[in-house]
Amino acid sequence: MKKYQPYGDAALLVTFGNEASEALHLEIQFFLKALEKKKIAGVLEFFAAYVSVTIQYDFFKVSYDELVRRLEQLEKEQVLLEAPRIVRIPVCYDTRFSLDMSEVMQQTTLAKKEIVRLHTAPTYLVHMLGFTPGFFYLGGMNEKLQCNRRKSPRLRMEEGAVGIAGTQTGVYSVASPGGWQVIGKTPVSIFDKKNQKAPFLVKPGDRVQFYEISFEEYKNLSI
Amino acid sequence: MIEVLQGGLQTLIQDVGRAGYRHFGVPISGAMDCDALRIGNWLVGNPSHTAVIEMTMTGASLKFETHTFIAVTGAHMNACLNGKPIQRNETVAVERGAILTFGKLEEGFRTYLSVAGGFQIGAFLNSMSTYLYASIGGVNGKSLQKGDKIPIVENREVALRKLPDGFLKGKVSSLLKVRVLPGIEYNLFTEASRNLFFQREFQIHADSNRMGYRLSGPLLKNSCRDEMLSSGIVGGTIQVPENGNPIILLADSQTTGGYPRIANVASVDIPYLAQQKPGDKIRFQKISLQEAQALCFDKEKKFGSLLDGYLPR
Numbered sequence: 001m002k003k004y005q006p007y008g009d010a011a012l013l014v015t016f017g018n019e020a021s022e023a024l025h026l027e028i029q030f031f032l033k034a035l036e037k038k039k040i041a042g043v044l045e046f047f048a049a050y051v052s053v054t055i056q057y058d059f060f061k062v063s064y065d066e067l068v069r070r071l072e073q074l075e076k077e078q079v080l081l082e083a084p085r086i087v088r089i090p091v092c093y094d095t096r097f098s099l100d101m102s103e104v105m106q107q108t109t110l111a112k113k114e115i116v117r118l119h120t121a122p123t124y125l126v127h128m129l130g131f132t133p134g135f136f137y138l139g140g141m142n143e144k145l146q147c148n149r150r151k152s153p154r155l156r157m158e159e160g161a162v163g164i165a166g167t168q169t170g171v172y173s174v175a176s177p178g179g180w181q182v183i184g185k186t187p188v189s190i191f192d193k194k195n196q197k198a199p200f201l202v203k204p205g206d207r208v209q210f211y212e213i214s215f216e217e218y219k220n221l222s223i
Numbered sequence: 224m225i226e227v228l229q230g231g232l233q234t235l236i237q238d239v240g241r242a243g244y245r246h247f248g249v250p251i252s253g254a255m256d257c258d259a260l261r262i263g264n265w266l267v268g269n270p271s272h273t274a275v276i277e278m279t280m281t282g283a284s285l286k287f288e289t290h291t292f293i294a295v296t297g298a299h300m301n302a303c304l305n306g307k308p309i310q311r312n313e314t315v316a317v318e319r320g321a322i323l324t325f326g327k328l329e330e331g332f333r334t335y336l337s338v339a340g341g342f343q344i345g346a347f348l349n350s351m352s353t354y355l356y357a358s359i360g361g362v363n364g365k366s367l368q369k370g371d372k373i374p375i376v377e378n379r380e381v382a383l384r385k386l387p388d389g390f391l392k393g394k395v396s397s398l399l400k401v402r403v404l405p406g407i408e409y410n411l412f413t414e415a416s417r418n419l420f421f422q423r424e425f426q427i428h429a430d431s432n433r434m435g436y437r438l439s440g441p442l443l444k445n446s447c448r449d450e451m452l453s454s455g456i457v458g459g460t461i462q463v464p465e466n467g468n469p470i471i472l473l474a475d476s477q478t479t480g481g482y483p484r485i486a487n488v489a490s491v492d493i494p495y496l497a498q499q500k501p502g503d504k505i506r507f508q509k510i511s512l513q514e515a516q517a518l519c520f521d522k523e524k525k526f527g528s529l530l531d532g533y534l535p536r
Binding site (some may be wrong): 020059064134137191193195200204218 | 347
């Protein structure tokens with residue numbers, strides 16, 4: 001059952017459930033697609049998280065109650081989702097970049113080779129983007145790779161740093177402070193400011209695969 | 224052209240923000256005090272969403288290499304043109320070669336400078352707003368610095384305007400009443416914490432910025448699970464991390480957050496909050512959704528009628 005709540009005076013939160021899952025993700029994707037298609041007057045912007053969608057609206061054009069009524073009717077919309085895009089991202093796990101590999105090896109009791117194998121094996125689901133421009137939250141990391149955040153977060157994580165924390169893995173899209181355990185780095189821009197038209201590598205609903213590259217390949221791709 | 228002679232503490236080009244990219248994790252940004260932005264743009268005959276310069280706590284020194292018209296709105300920082308004081312909230316003619324400076328901060332926290340015709344700089348994702356964290360917008364994504372040059376429209380003539388007396392609320396108080404609506408996780412906070420939230424004063428912490436205002440006051444407790452799933456954030460959301468000290472998320476806040484949300488600041492009060500500075504105190508007052516929206520309707524009526532029906536939202 002969907003739950004609708006006022007979120008401040010100009011937004012509304014729709015909650016689809018309590019636990020993040022592929023099924024719930026799909027339900028949200030269908031909802032977003034229907035919302036996009038319906039073009040409800042007064043809806044300004046909407047963006048999804050793991051189990052919820054935030055909708056910013058103009059209450060000069062549509063009241064909260066009216067908006068909820070319109071949203072409830074979206075279920076009747078027939079929409080099709082495109083097949084998800086698979087984005088392959090090269091990662092160099094070389095010691096020059098895998099700053100916390102020994103810590104991760106210790107916590108997971110796995111050898112580096114196995115860590116890399118488990119990290120590159122899945123096709124991850126992009127649940128949502130957030131934190132910094134272009135940063136994506138992935139679902140589907142192997143449980144064996146779970147480890148704690150760093151006790152003291154780094155003041156500066158480099159753009160492209162690939163990290164693990166808890167059940168999550170991801171790539172820092174801009175240089176920023178961060179507490180994830182760094183196991184590698186990608187030469188690819190996750191958020192490319194110079195590309196005005198399409199600065200984001202990944203969008204919600206995409207699938208992501210990591211593949212291993214050598215330091216030499218990293219250097220070649222960085223140019 | 225405007226040449227920056229001195230940048231000031233944090234001097235940023237801001238417009239009404241970069242809406243429409245939050246699903247890609249890009250914050251809205253934009254002027255913290257959007258009322259000051261709108262009034263400033265009205266005074267120099269610009270569309271209300273035009274980019275302006277936002278100066279926080281201290282002002283910049285700027286040299287105008289062309290004749291134009293400007294307006295200073297927001298905080299009182301003793302603006303002077305060629306050493307002579309100029310009034311806030313009215314159109315001011317600027318001669319070629321004139322130098323605009325700011326002095327001591329007297330009242331408020333953020334001063335805005337609007338220029339007839341706006342700035343001739345590129346936009347990123349449809350906005351000129353500077354977002355420092357990802358170095359986007361404005362001039363090279365940075366705070367304005369000595370030597371920066373901002374192209375402007377040359378020799379634009381505009382009508383002289385003045386904001387009617389009494390249009391704005393009186394002096395900015397150092398104890399501001401901030402009206403809020405109960406937040407998404409309001410009911411997960413203990414009854415004692417909910418009461419404290421509305422009864423006690425909170426002080427704005429020094430470690431506050433355009434992303435958010437950290438508050439100190441009574442610690443707020445809730446019965447949330449250890450870790451909440453990240454959820455969307457809108458401007459004015461008040462979240463409470465484990466340490467119990469609330470944070471009011473503002474223009475540059477991340478688009479998602481994982482802490483329980485006790486309340487949301489009513490839209491009409493955000494510009495006033497943006498003029499509060501670290502050390503100032505605030506007190507929260509609970510209002511309903513209907514009341515919050517009614518306040519906005521009233522405000523737009525006031526903006527619309529007093530300013531000749533200008534300033535469309």
